[in-house]
Amino acid sequence: MNGFAFLRLPVAMYRAFPCAYHPERIEDEAYIAIVSPLLAEPGIQKLGDFVQHSDITLLMHVRAVSWMTYTFCKTLGWDHVAAARAGILHDYVTYDWHVPDPSHRLHGFRHPGFAVTNSRKITELSALEENMIRRHMWPLTVIPPKYKEAWALTLVDKVLATRETLRKYQKH
Ligand SMILES: [Fe+2]
Numbered sequence: 422m423n424g425f426a427f428l429r430l431p432v433a434m435y436r437a438f439p440c441a442y443h444p445e446r447i448e449d450e451a452y453i454a455i456v457s458p459l460l461a462e463p464g465i466q467k468l469g470d471f472v473q474h475s476d477i478t479l480l481m482h483v484r485a486v487s488w489m490t491y492t493f494c495k496t497l498g499w500d501h502v503a504a505a506r507a508g509i510l511h512d513y514v515t516y517d518w519h520v521p522d523p524s525h526r527l528h529g530f531r532h533p534g535f536a537v538t539n540s541r542k543i544t545e546l547s548a549l550e551e552n553m554i555r556r557h558m559w560p561l562t563v564i565p566p567k568y569k570e571a572w573a574l575t576l577v578d579k580v581l582a583t584r585e586t587l588r589k590y591q592k593h
């Protein structure tokens with residue numbers, strides 16, 4: 422990474438954002454090739470049935486996190502393939518967390534582990550990808566991320582989750 426990459430980052434993120442919740446606008450062929458096999462999985466498509474925050478489904482959320490983390494990491498010369506994949510997989514659960522059920526009590530703490538288990542059923546995870554998924558809820562999950570890409574994912578996830586939650590109040 423050259424010393425000026427951090428200066429390019431805000432511009433790259435600003436330019437990428439209009440595609441975050443409109444993935445049909447994404448023209449980056451490399452990105453599409455990375456995420457397409459994951460998006461074709463029925464379990465990932467099922468995330469479209471679950472609400473994440475306000476009117477944003479879980480599938481819309483993970484696609485936005487994937488695209489923005491990919492842009493973040495690619496701009497800095499970091500592992501953007503892992504970023505795209507872990508973004509799609511980081512919240513891969515098979516339930517609606519708004520519906521109370523003993524099987525997913527303490528969702529905030531436990532869902533990164535569920536996501537790792539579910540992801541392994543559809544793809545192999547590198548150590549980096551596993552860490553990105555497992556630590557994305559830091560500081561809730563006390564152990565911090567181990568890799569710079571994992572820090573990028575947890576940061577992007579928090580920014581987008583906050584924005585998605587605030588939409589509920591913006592509409593009134
Ligand atoms: Fe999460």
Ligand SMILES: [Fe+2]
Nearest residue numbers: 486511512578
């Ligand atoms: Fe998330």
